[in-house]
Amino acid sequence: GAVVSQHPSRVICKSGTSVKIECRSLDFQATTMFWYRQFPKQSLMLMATSNEGSKATYEQGVEKDKFLINHASLTLSTLTVTSAHPEDSSFYICSARVAGTSYEQYFGPGTRLTVT
Amino acid sequence: DQQVKQNSPSLSVQEGRISILNCDYTNSMFDYFLWYKKYPAEGPTFLISISSIKDKNEDGRFTVFLNKSAKHLSLHIVPSQPGDSAVYFCAASALGAGNNRKLIWGLGTSLAVNP
Numbered sequence: 001g002a003v004v005s006q007h008p009s010r011v012i013c014k015s016g017t018s019v020k021i022e023c024r025s026l027d028f029q030a031t032t033m034f035w036y037r038q039f040p041k042q043s044l045m046l047m048a049t050s051n052e053g054s055k056a057t058y059e060q061g062v063e064k065d066k067f068l069i070n071h072a073s074l075t076l077s078t079l080t081v082t083s084a085h086p087e088d089s090s091f092y093i094c095s096a097r098v099a100g101t102s103y104e105q106y107f108g109p110g111t112r113l114t115v116t
Numbered sequence: 117d118q119q120v121k122q123n124s125p126s127l128s129v130q131e132g133r134i135s136i137l138n139c140d141y142t143n144s145m146f147d148y149f150l151w152y153k154k155y156p157a158e159g160p161t162f163l164i165s166i167s168s169i170k171d172k173n174e175d176g177r178f179t180v181f182l183n184k185s186a187k188h189l190s191l192h193i194v195p196s197q198p199g200d201s202a203v204y205f206c207a208a209s210a211l212g213a214g215n216n217r218k219l220i221w222g223l224g225t226s227l228a229v230n231p
Contacts, residue, residue: 097217107160
């Protein structure tokens with residue numbers, strides 16, 4: 001149980017284009033989903049917390065107009081990287097928290113974004 | 117300011133022996149701690165957790181110890197197996213912006229278990 005999927009697993013896009021990454025909880029309902037990015041040899045950096053049906057809460061330093069998050073249902077959250085630049089190239093990981101629990105997060109397999 | 121610290125970036129252990137991964141934290145408001153295991157190019161996998169009201173939690177080969185007075189926790193893996201080789205992240209749960217609970221992560225310790 002508690003399986004989270006992400007799509008796509010890898011994406012290459014040209015500078016200036018937008019990329020959408022999907023995060024789905026497959027066998028549970030997730031009222032809260034989280035979006036992280038990880039640079040090589042570094043820890044996970046929380047970008048934003050997404051609650052179903054409401055606006056995402058962004059961490060300090062994360063541009064909300066650049067990283068658009070939509071959590072339209074209890075099983076789906078999307079992250080759109082708008083007007084991507086090479087410095088946005090990173091490993092993006094989502095996680096989901098089971099509705100009614102407070103602590104454990106279950107992670108997707110991640111999406112490797114490369115902007116050329 | 118790193119609120120969750122894993123001071124050993126790497127650890128090498130012989131198969132069958134005990135692996136001890138350490139984690140220190142600075143915020144006394146953290147009330148729940150978790151350990152995750154991560155392979156390259158994959159998302160982290162939840163391993164084991166502990167509430168701040170406990171000092172030990174055991175699950176199979178994995179045991180987490182919490183010393184609140186020292187603000188220190190450790191993950192013990194015994195016996196260690198080659199398949200345990202991965203990066204282990206310590207995380208602490210805290211209330212964040214908008215009253216959302218979020219995890220504060222350490223930088224990870226890369227464990228290598230040698231056959």
